[in-house]
Amino acid sequence: MNIVVLVKQVPDSGSERSLSGDNTVERQSANNVINEMDEYAIEEALKIQEAHGGEVTILTMGPERAAESIRKALSMGPDKAVHVIDDALHGSCALATSKVLAAALGTLNPDLVIAGAESTDGRVQVMPHMIAERMGVAALTGARKLTVEGGTLTIERQTEEGYEVVTANTPAVVSVWDTINEPRYPSFKGIMAAKKKPVQTLALADLGIDAAEVGFAGASSQVVEHAKRPPRQGGQRVTDDGNGGVALVEFLSSEKFV
Template sequence: MANIVVCVKYVPDATGDRHFADDLTVDRDDVDGLLSELDEYAVEQALRIAEEWDDAEVTVVTVGPDDATDALRKALAMGADKAIHVLDDDLHGSDVMGTSLVLAKAIEKAGYDLVVCGMASTDGTMGVLPAILAERLEVPQLTLLSEVSVDDGRVTGRRDTDSATEQLEASLPALVSVTDRSGEARYPSFKGIMAAKKKPVQTWELADLDIEAGEVGLNGAWTAVDSAAERPARTVGTVVKDEGEGGKQLAAFLAQRKFV
């Protein structure tokens, strides 16, 4: 049976009051979270491929805190078959290098034919994890695809750039990342939500993946936040009263700030 693995992330709600904790990591306990919107496109494409690929199933995997199970359940409600949650206190503060290591180990343990990622996370927005993950797995990568399909042991896709459209192809196993142009994600039906409650969710710790605590978390991070400060409050601004000279005042204001 072919296995399509989708990497998803549980991220803070962008409409919430996000801030840093005392250790300068994002405080994820004080804000609601959800499945990253860009990862919904990855789940959608994996499901579409599985519908056309005989005897294929979709496994979603995430690395995150207890509440990250909510992101997995959303993907399962959309139609994924099973889920893996890598949960360990030592993961706190992991950067993209640590996260990619854990994902690679989890994907290898689960077994895979195709790995599907979103183009970026909506909190970090780095967009480099798919490439790093493909390097760790030692498989070809087709990134930033707006169209993807699998046939006869090969994955093909279309990448749209500002200046060109590229057709890409690689043999399986492989990794792809898809953009928000790849197709709208389906909305979980009531039946899908109820079915998701019965689908298997495995929980693995670092020891299950033969990863040492020092390789991940804050101690193993390659990057760190040195300082952070709250954004200053907005000033009142300049109000121009139009008493016949409003246009001139506005033009002078813009010219002073070199906007015109």
């Protein structure tokens, strides 16, 4: 089975994150890591490969620095990677990003595309759906469990009430939550082997996409203004001198809690 895993490099959610002067996520000075949910996607792809054979490819769209996360992903066990890199991609919206990734996937002819359900920087949860629509294949999203039987895929889709069972044939796009497995840690052998694994780079011209269709020029949505979160203020203390209950209710009412 030909499996492609979508991997995104994002600023570490454990450190302070900010937007740059052009209202895009500041990545140059940030501590960048693999998007957490994508590690579960990588693990699921490797488990399927171990059970059914085939090849696992990492696909990333991002600047030159994203190569660090590609090598980290490869150290977990995938066979190769494709890095879509082009200066014109900076500022791309979700629609443009999905177009580029779908075009790159078209060159790889995957049976199965696996992605994390969301990224920690954007959190829009729409990329797997958009890519599936552009590719004209099924989207099995929000999986907490994935079963492969020949060319049939079955997931348990996580919901607030429990789960739904959804089935589709390959090729398909599957997005996963962090409840699906426990990602493996790269071994020393895996880290050393990752340095020799092939990484193909693709530019927009290789995908037949005009620069005017992506970046700020082709964005359908754009952040026009941003401000840092204000510092936390001290709480309001209610002293009970006989009418504490009334004062508490008045406060809750002023904050529209009651």
